[in-house]
Amino acid sequence: MSELSNELFKTFNQVIHRYRHYYGMQFSTDHRSVSQIRILKQLNSENGQIQRVLAERLDIRPSSLSECLHKLAAKHYIERQSDDHDRRITHVFITATGRTILTEALDGHDEFTETLFGSLTHQEQQALNELLNKLETTLSDTQNFDFMSEFNKRRSQTKL
Helix, strand or coil: CHHHHHHHHHHHHHHHHHHHHHHHHHHHCCCCCHHHHHHHHHHHHCCCEEHHHHHHHHCCCHHHHHHHHHHHHHCCCEEEEECCCCCCCEEEEECHHHHHHHHHHHHHHHHHHHHHHCCCCHHHHHHHHHHHHHHHHHHHCCCCCCHHHHHHHHHHHHCC
16 A cells, blocks of 8 residues: 555645646746735735735735735735724735736636646546545544654554
């Protein structure tokens, strides 16, 4: 089983690497990043968020968010406004231009996923989705899956 697990892990890593490469290329030609699109998407669903809250919801370091917001503002995709009651608080708003860019990106995302999964039948897509959900559940269940504990236990069992 270990050889097959290693082969699965290798293949899975290759798929993730290629996915990131090609999906990232979709945005790099227009000098956008996946992070910038994530920010626009979040703002489109809830406009006027406070920077701190936006960073928390996107799980981005505040310094990284500030850098992305600076780039988005320079392209006129977002506007930042100080809070009327507390000038230390900044609200972030998506602009009409930002919405247009987001729509283009989401359309591109749909084309990308159709191309990526187009080689699979509907049944294969469903099966892959179920298997990936099972892996995601395993990884997210930190209460029942302590990776380091499992790793150390298996390593001690295989020592010569």
